[in-house]
Amino acid sequence: MKRLRLERWSGQLLTARSIPARTRPCCLRQQQQAALPPRIRFSSSAAMLSDDLILEDGEELEEESSPSDTKYPSPPLEAAFNSSKLAALHARLNLSPKLPLQTMARTLVDPSADSNADFNNAALSSLGGSIMSYHVSEWLLCTYPRLPMTVLFAASYAYSGPKTLQLVGKEWGVETAAAPGEEVDPGHLQFSKLKPGQALQSQGGSIRPDSKSYYRRGMSSRVVYDDEFGDTVSKQAEHDVPLPTEHAYASFVKAVVGSVYLHSGSAAAKTFVKNHILSRYLQIASLFQFREPVRELSRLCAREGFEYPVARILSETGRRSRHPVYVVGIFSGKDKLGEGAGPSLGEARTRACVHALKAWYLYSPGANVRVPSDMEVAGAQEWEPVHIDMGEVIH
Amino acid sequence: MDARLIRRPVIDLFSGRGQCLISLNASSQRHQSSYRRTKQHLNIKPDSSFLISNESPKQDHIIFNPPSASPSVLHTPFKFLPKEDKRRQLLAATAEKLNPTPSRLPPPVSRKPKMPHHHLSDADIAEIQRLKRDEPEKWNNLKLSRKFNCSSMFISICLSQCGYDDTATRKAEKARLDGIMERWGPRRRMAHEDKLKRMEIALRDE
Numbered sequence: 001m002k003r004l005r006l007e008r009w010s011g012q013l014l015t016a017r018s019i020p021a022r023t024r025p026c027c028l029r030q031q032q033q034a035a036l037p038p039r040i041r042f043s044s045s046a047a048m049l050s051d052d053l054i055l056e057d058g059e060e061l062e063e064e065s066s067p068s069d070t071k072y073p074s075p076p077l078e079a080a081f082n083s084s085k086l087a088a089l090h091a092r093l094n095l096s097p098k099l100p101l102q103t104m105a106r107t108l109v110d111p112s113a114d115s116n117a118d119f120n121n122a123a124l125s126s127l128g129g130s131i132m133s134y135h136v137s138e139w140l141l142c143t144y145p146r147l148p149m150t151v152l153f154a155a156s157y158a159y160s161g162p163k164t165l166q167l168v169g170k171e172w173g174v175e176t177a178a179a180p181g182e183e184v185d186p187g188h189l190q191f192s193k194l195k196p197g198q199a200l201q202s203q204g205g206s207i208r209p210d211s212k213s214y215y216r217r218g219m220s221s222r223v224v225y226d227d228e229f230g231d232t233v234s235k236q237a238e239h240d241v242p243l244p245t246e247h248a249y250a251s252f253v254k255a256v257v258g259s260v261y262l263h264s265g266s267a268a269a270k271t272f273v274k275n276h277i278l279s280r281y282l283q284i285a286s287l288f289q290f291r292e293p294v295r296e297l298s299r300l301c302a303r304e305g306f307e308y309p310v311a312r313i314l315s316e317t318g319r320r321s322r323h324p325v326y327v328v329g330i331f332s333g334k335d336k337l338g339e340g341a342g343p344s345l346g347e348a349r350t351r352a353c354v355h356a357l358k359a360w361y362l363y364s365p366g367a368n369v370r371v372p373s374d375m376e377v378a379g380a381q382e383w384e385p386v387h388i389d390m391g392e393v394i395h
Numbered sequence: 396m397d398a399r400l401i402r403r404p405v406i407d408l409f410s411g412r413g414q415c416l417i418s419l420n421a422s423s424q425r426h427q428s429s430y431r432r433t434k435q436h437l438n439i440k441p442d443s444s445f446l447i448s449n450e451s452p453k454q455d456h457i458i459f460n461p462p463s464a465s466p467s468v469l470h471t472p473f474k475f476l477p478k479e480d481k482r483r484q485l486l487a488a489t490a491e492k493l494n495p496t497p498s499r500l501p502p503p504v505s506r507k508p509k510m511p512h513h514h515l516s517d518a519d520i521a522e523i524q525r526l527k528r529d530e531p532e533k534w535n536n537l538k539l540s541r542k543f544n545c546s547s548m549f550i551s552i553c554l555s556q557c558g559y560d561d562t563a564t565r566k567a568e569k570a571r572l573d574g575i576m577e578r579w580g581p582r583r584r585m586a587h588e589d590k591l592k593r594m595e596i597a598l599r600d601e
Contacts, residue, residue: 154403286403286601289598289599310503311503313503329501331500335473335474337475340465342593350597351597358600359470360475362468362469363475363476364471387477
């Protein structure tokens with residue numbers, strides 16, 4: 001379905017009067033058609049557009065505006081009350097009645113479907129995205145205080161990355177509309193889909209100052225310049241470009257978190273993130289990949305003042321056979337740090353070193369460790385400082 | 396840590412559990428041809444902790460006899476716990492009882508004596524570089540390390556700045572090793588590739 005570019009048709013009119021860009025021209029055209037009942041759209045969390053309408057009073061509109069042009073790119077807000085899908089979704093998520101169905105409908109409209117910022121979920125999703133990434137990262141940092149930066153990025157991507165949020169949105173039972181439009185049920189996720197085989201459009205480059213290809217993109221620069229997953233932030237996201245389904249689902253889930261925050265408060269938003277995002281089971285131990293574990297472990301022991309790690313054979317079988325098995329332990333002084341089994345002494349030692357390093361990095365003060373946002377509750381106990389590690393081993 | 400960013404398929408990461416059925420099916424396989432032999436085969440003597448003896452406690456108690464398994468990475472060793480952690484005191488109280496300190500440690504993997512290091516002076520290093528410059532064919536790294544009683548790694552560090560261009564030697568050595576690998580048959584080649592793959596897997600701990 002081809003979408004109507006209503007903004008472009010009356011562009012000269014708007015520039016002449018220097019009206020703010022958020023004015024919706026299709027609302028202006030309503031006044032000429034006295035026969036049709038007046039349809040004033042207003043968003044639950046956006047200001048009404050009536051002040052903008054007054055500016056256009058007495059202005060002659062061009063003749064080519066016909067009743068068929070009164071199409072909106074997204075369903076009108078009164079349709080939210082008639083949608084069973086939307087009500088079911090609201091009930092299924094056990095949301096507070098303070099969160100109205102209009103807002104719920106607005107979270108499902110992507111900027112690629114409706115470029116008007118008063119009717120799409122861009123603002124809600126950027127608010128919800130920052131709330132979600134805050135709760136995920138504070139939980140990760142307090143629960144696993146020694147995680148290396150790469151693993152921290154990968155873990156937050158696995159918890160709140162677009163692929164996971166797509167899974168979450170599908171588990172909530174949200175389906176996508178075939179194409180956005182006024183006639184779509186507001187319970188569907190509306191965005192303009194990327195065609196199969198079509199290349200992802202570059203989003204106008206990144207905001208990094210060193211965006212040349214020959215610059216190194218190290219971990220420290222990712223912390224400074226890039227987003228919470230260590231990926232580049234695009235310079236300006238264009239609204240009308242079609243986007244992959246996972247990104248549309250991700251912005252929808254983030255927008256739901258943002259609307260819960262706006263209507264029910266920060267405690268409800270935190271509970272929502274805890275229940276839907278942080279409750280998922282992630283094997284953090286499988287996110288590690290080492291390059292030189294033996295050397296890294298010896299550097300770690302030197303840094304922390306432990307004795308030099310020594311690999312010792314705990315048990316072995318079939319040394320002269322085709323398939324020997326060695327069990328090697330890494331000892332620092334008399335304490336065993338790690339243990340690994342392998343078909344050769346070298347591999348068993350490597351596995352034991354990897355095991356010891358993972359045991360170091362995956363130290364956790366406990367699953368129910370307090371996070372900084374727990375202090376926002378009235379009458380919270382005094383804050384005990386969490387463990388802060390000096391950082392990963394550099395070798 | 397590897398400096399690259401790790402991206403695994405999300406589905407794999409979130410589906411870590413649920414291998415119970417497979418192990419149940421595996422244990423219910425029958426290897427004996429008759430009921431009597433099967434029963435005899437499965438009639439294993441129980442562990443001593445399950446048997447009631449005069450030493451066992453008189454009241455109800457918990458028998459802790461876990462099957463042998465590789466230790467979990469989520470059990471932080473006592474040495475790795477930070478100083479302010481509350482488990483330090485608890486573990487220190489029970490450590491002596493649970494795993495008493497062994498009087499003799501197991502044998503180390505490598506019995507090679509360690510090379511002395513930091514014992515060569517600047518004059519020795521200059522001598523190493525002079526020998527290599529004057530007679531590069533005669534003095535290779537191994538011979539130099541034996542003469543100066545240091546590791547060949549240290550020799551290679553010294554010689555990297557001595558002004559001797561070793562690209563030709565490196566190229567010849569690589570050609571020699573490639574020639575040897577060319578003569579390998581399919582078995583040896585596959586064994587070599589498998590070994591490399593196993594080491595990659597060991598670094599990921601899978």
